[in-house]
Amino acid sequence: MLRAKWGTKLGFILAASGSAVGLGNIWKFPYITGVYGGGAFVLVYLACILIVGIPIMISELMIGHRGQKNAISSFKELHKDSKLWGYAGFVGVAAAFLILSFYSVVAGWSMAYVLKAIAGFKGSQQEIAAQFTSLKESPSLSIMWHTIFMGLTIAIVIKGIKQGIEKWSKILMPGLVIILLGLSIYGVFFTSGGVKAIEFLFKPDFSKLTSEGVLSALGHAFFTLSLGMGAMITYGSYLKKDADIPKAAIIVSILDTVIALFAGLAIFSIVFEYGSATSSGPGLIFETLPNLFKETGQLVSVPFFLLLTFAALSTAISLLEVVVAYFIDEKKWSRTKATVFGGGAIYLVGLLSAVDKWKLPFLGKDQSFFDIFDFITTNYMLPVVGLLTAIFVAWVIKEKIRNEEFNGLKKMSIFYIPWKFTIRYLTPIAVMIIILHGFGII
Secondary structure (H helix, E strand, C coil), X not given: CCCXXXXXXXXXXXXXXXXXXXXXXXXXXXXXXXXXCCHHHHHHHHXXXXXXXXXXXXXXXXXXXXXXXXXXXXXXXXXXXXXXXXXXXXXXXXXXXXXXXXXXXXXXXXXXXXXXXXXXXXXXXXXXXXXXXXXXXXXXXXXXXXXXXXXXXXXXXXXXXXXXXXXXXXXXXXXXXXXXXXXXXXXXXXXXXXXHHHHHHHCCXXXXXXXXXXXXXXXXXXXXXCCCXXXXXXXXXXXXXXXXHHHHHHHHHHHHHHHHHHHHHHHHHHHHHCCCCCCCHHHHCCCHHHHHHHHHCHHHHHHHHHXXXXXXXXXXXXXXXXXXXXXXXXXXXXXXXXXXXXXXXXXXXXXXXXXXXXXXXXXCCCCEHHHHHHHHHHHHHHHHHHHHHHHHHHHHCCHHHHHHHCCCCCCCCCCHHHHHHHHHHHHHHHHHHHHHHHCCCC
């Protein structure tokens, strides 16, 4: 059976960018930037994208493009002497599975807030914040929105690459960009907080940057670009033979980073306009901003939560495709069977995260399944896969393959040499720091 291919180069760029551009950009990046001081954190984050993000994205796309199979089988295909490398792909597929299970819950909350925004946010600060607490702690509501979101994700993926993922990426990504540009223009030019937001994001104050902030920037470079979870390997396997891997990776990384910065501008303009704290943490999106949206009205709040939902959906379909591709390639299942089974299994595991009151005291901390899955994937699984990917591409596969995957770029190319040095030395060191931090060693 011939492997499905992207219909156009633009379709791939939009799909890959959609995978990268998710809640990590709209939800997580602004709040961790606020927590770690703004401009200085942004500079470190950009350096992490260069040292970790782009090299590993190139490597993942290269593995998928060359292997022409799912994340597990592509590793095996490029190193047939040992099947052990397939386990790197397996951890990536498992990470995609777990991440989508709890990611869908947060995405469901964003869908719920679209309706709340349409109705308008009213009441005191405590009352509006309590709406999120009520949603998060209500098993029935969280499960309902989790069900709707996963159902929508399955419905898109079941249609295939061209008619499902690519078609919807061409709708979601332009829509996301238009909404984000509109919110950014509003924030910068029509609020008194616009100038402060620009200074906060782009005027570094290194006195506010901590070692924890640097480590957070390193870790977020993985999360925001959908690395270590098999998504880019899977999407790379659908590229045509003449695809320019480095160019594609750089374009996707730039788009992802620019969108994250515009999200920061849009959010912090509103935050500064009404004198709220930039370091509100994870509650920034669902607790702090709704209080500020009382003043801006539905014209700003409705597009914002639509933006959040679009971003979540574009990532979710890529995560589900990682699991679906495995079943199609390895089990020879039809796309319908693979999507329904894979999506259904992820949905069932997601119920653990949707029920916030289920705790795990036997692990030494009173944490929910949501917290545990998030912590394990972000701190251990993604960095480990990233490290193995860097080592595999830099040291294991043949030099001839690397050269060919750069589409004829000469060995002494101005781009090839720094990439090769970075993926061999700088990237593994940076990823090891993330892993050691995850284990509490540094």
